[in-house]
Amino acid sequence: MGSIVLTFILAATGTLVLGLVLRWVDRKVTAMVQWRVGPPWYQTFVDVLKLMGKENLVPVTAQGTGFLLAPMIALAGSGVTAAILWHAIAIPSQAFVGDLIVVIYLLILPALMTMLGAAASGNPHAAIGASREMKLLLSYELPMVLALLVAVAQTGWSFKLGGIIEAQAAGGSVLLSISGALAIIVAILCMQAKLGQVPFDLAEAECEIMSGVYVEYSGPSLAMFLMSRAMLLALMPLLLIIVFWGGLYTGAWWGYLTFAGKYFVLVALVTLIRNTNPRLRIDQTLKFFWFGLTPVAVLALVLALVGIAKGLPWL
Amino acid sequence: MSHRTVVNIGPFHPLQEEAEFYQLYVEGETVVDMDVRISYNHRGIEKLDESKTFDQVPFVVERVCGICSASHPLAYVQAVEEIAHVQVPERALYLRTIVNELERIQSHMLWVGLAGHFLGYNTVFMWAWKYREPCTDALEIATGSRVSYANCKIGGVRRDMTNEQLKAIDQAVTEQQEPLEMLTKAVLDDPVLHARLKNVGVLTPEDAKSYGALGPTVRGSGIPIDVRRDDPYAAYDRVDWEVITAPGGDVFGKAVVRLLECFEAIKIIKQCVKDIPGGEIDAKVEAIPPGEGIGRVEAPRGETFHYVRSDGSNRPVRHKIRAPSFNNVPTFKASCIGLQIPDVAITLASVDPCYSCTERMCVAVDAQSRKPMYNFAELVKLSQQKTQRLLKQW
Numbered sequence A: 001m002g003s004i005v006l007t008f009i010l011a012a013t014g015t016l017v018l019g020l021v022l023r024w025v026d027r028k029v030t031a032m033v034q035w036r037v038g039p040p041w042y043q044t045f046v047d048v049l050k051l052m053g054k055e056n057l058v059p060v061t062a063q064g065t066g067f068l069l070a071p072m073i074a075l076a077g078s079g080v081t082a083a084i085l086w087h088a089i090a091i092p093s094q095a096f097v098g099d100l101i102v103v104i105y106l107l108i109l110p111a112l113m114t115m116l117g118a119a120a121s122g123n124p125h126a127a128i129g130a131s132r133e134m135k136l137l138l139s140y141e142l143p144m145v146l147a148l149l150v151a152v153a154q155t156g157w158s159f160k161l162g163g164i165i166e167a168q169a170a171g172g173s174v175l176l177s178i179s180g181a182l183a184i185i186v187a188i189l190c191m192q193a194k195l196g197q198v199p200f201d202l203a204e205a206e207c208e209i210m211s212g213v214y215v216e217y218s219g220p221s222l223a224m225f226l227m228s229r230a231m232l233l234a235l236m237p238l239l240l241i242i243v244f245w246g247g248l249y250t251g252a253w254w255g256y257l258t259f260a261g262k263y264f265v266l267v268a269l270v271t272l273i274r275n276t277n278p279r280l281r282i283d284q285t286l287k288f289f290w291f292g293l294t295p296v297a298v299l300a301l302v303l304a305l306v307g308i309a310k311g312l313p314w315l
Numbered sequence B: 001m002s003h004r005t006v007v008n009i010g011p012f013h014p015l016q017e018e019a020e021f022y023q024l025y026v027e028g029e030t031v032v033d034m035d036v037r038i039s040y041n042h043r044g045i046e047k048l049d050e051s052k053t054f055d056q057v058p059f060v061v062e063r064v065c066g067i068c069s070a071s072h073p074l075a076y077v078q079a080v081e082e083i084a085h086v087q088v089p090e091r092a093l094y095l096r097t098i099v100n101e102l103e104r105i106q107s108h109m110l111w112v113g114l115a116g117h118f119l120g121y122n123t124v125f126m127w128a129w130k131y132r133e134p135c136t137d138a139l140e141i142a143t144g145s146r147v148s149y150a151n152c153k154i155g156g157v158r159r160d161m162t163n164e165q166l167k168a169i170d171q172a173v174t175e176q177q178e179p180l181e182m183l184t185k186a187v188l189d190d191p192v193l194h195a196r197l198k199n200v201g202v203l204t205p206e207d208a209k210s211y212g213a214l215g216p217t218v219r220g221s222g223i224p225i226d227v228r229r230d231d232p233y234a235a236y237d238r239v240d241w242e243v244i245t246a247p248g249g250d251v252f253g254k255a256v257v258r259l260l261e262c263f264e265a266i267k268i269i270k271q272c273v274k275d276i277p278g279g280e281i282d283a284k285v286e287a288i289p290p291g292e293g294i295g296r297v298e299a300p301r302g303e304t305f306h307y308v309r310s311d312g313s314n315r316p317v318r319h320k321i322r323a324p325s326f327n328n329v330p331t332f333k334a335s336c337i338g339l340q341i342p343d344v345a346i347t348l349a350s351v352d353p354c355y356s357c358t359e360r361m362c363v364a365v366d367a368q369s370r371k372p373m374y375n376f377a378e379l380v381k382l383s384q385q386k387t388q389r390l391l392k393q394w
Helices: A002-033 A043-052 A064-090 A099-121 A124-154 A161-171 A178-194 A219-244 A255-275 A282-310 B045-049 B057-061 B071-084 B090-118 B122-131 B133-143 B163-189 B191-197 B205-210 B215-219 B251-275 B325-335 B341-350 B376-393
Strands: B005-009 B021-027 B030-037 B291-299 B302-310 B316-322
Touching: A002 A043, A002 A064, A002 A219, A002 A255, A043 A219, A064 A099, A064 A161, A064 A219, A099 A124, A099 A161, A099 A219, A124 A161, A124 A178, A124 A219, A124 A282, A124 B005, A161 A219, A178 A219, A178 A255, A178 A282, A219 A255, B005 B341, B021 B341, B030 B325, B030 B341, B045 B057, B045 B316, B057 B071, B057 B316, B071 B090, B071 B291, B071 B302, B071 B316, B090 B122, B090 B133, B090 B163, B090 B251, B090 B341, B122 B133, B122 B163, B133 B163, B163 B251, B191 B251, B191 B341, B205 B215, B205 B325, B215 B251, B215 B302, B215 B325, B251 B341, B325 B341
Parallel strands: none
Antiparallel strands: B005 B021, B021 B030, B291 B302, B302 B316
């Protein structure tokens, strides 16, 4: 029991710190792309600290309980996901059966709670943001799960994160096959939507609905949402590395370095995509995910199944 | 789906830098009706001008708009020159053209940046504003100032430009060309931008005409209306250039018009710098006779119109300004209804509205008796009565 609590606390706080640092990297690189100076390294931390010290305003139109509970559950969900993922990557042999499914569910929590909080705030801008968040969730969840299924199929139908890592350590990364490459492309785009970054930041589109879902949040509750999102920024690349890219190679001393390199590449991709695209409309987003990415994910899955049946590991 | 909610854009909203208030009546995300209220920033410039001498007014009117601060003074001095029948020296006409075209480039690039920001494309925002710098530098070389150029005076311009200055301006616009081409390509070739801008906020040529739209707003609907060609002023009839139009009337068309107009502006400036004659820059106007005159200038947003009446004293007795946004803002009624909220945001921005330029006093008039209602004293009284009523209720 003690070790579980310790794992949770270590993973959650570690992910939070990592997420805030990554958030800073994202902002700094964005600033450099845009010929700005950008914030100092501690900016994201002081942002959270400052919000923690501010008054927590609850508008009269809000349903207080749901409004205040939502950010807490979102943060808790991210924390538990962090514990499962880091535990799986550190000690692959100790994973429990079906933890991948639990992770998929837990990763929906922040988006779900954003919707709940926004709907509870009673603000028309937030209501539009919540409806967009819901449509966004419906858009990316299907291709995301299909893409993850490719890795599951390739690693011998293992729904255990630890099993997926071990299978890749033995037989090479999922990424190195055609179906795996297609799947990770789909998954990266879904990650962009899950993180709410441009071109899929419609739930909080600043110039249209004034931060939409977060418009009524202030002080600690806003800080909790920000922390939850920072943690997601650290967790999504981690999930993709575990599932598609072999996790943490511990066989040699450069294992940690390659891991950091993979992490860097995925976070850099998020920053790159968000700086080279305008925001899409919600109907365009839906079409993109359902009629663009879902067929690609299905194709990847079919290729993977054919590869397994015919014994062609490169498919 | 008959549940209607009101989404407010304004009075203070990140979409636009000025105080404006659009009320969007939405069903789901679709805008079914819209309403606009402006006049948050009425400054009384027309009345202020009546207390200034003819020579002081250009400095007031260039503060009508920070971005069109070459167009408004030029329209004003043209109106006064019409009253006094002044023949402006050739060199002054060319100098006016240079400053006005530089202003067009910086204004259009500013819009491209803002449009990017409204679409959530902040890289375009920052890049457009960075690449606008050579142009604002050229304006500083030409007039000594990045905004509010204080360049026009009745009968000519206030400052001459040396050959070195002209050369520097030529070099600056040459430098401007390359980033502008890059930006134009980036905007016109981006498939995601196409998806967001094409066939969005369509203003049909018929609607554009019936609303009296001006500038890039109407040229984006394929109608070639341009004061520079239709009623030439300054040196526009002495240089070779084309009126840019784009078919479609959508936001994309307006963006294309603005970007291509920048290249035309560079062409005009280069010709002006090459062909500029020597001689005087000021006709030295002594007095303004009684009479009335108008001045029309193609500002970056469309035709700006100034009317001035003189009674022979040293002050205008009436000065009337019509900024292009006055015509362009109401076109949202034709272009925005039926769109989704994100499309409405960019369509509103696509006319490049300038609210404080177009603000004016509103007077409520009784429909039957035509008598003005609600003057200042009455409004104060109404307000006091309401306060009394509230106090009684408590």
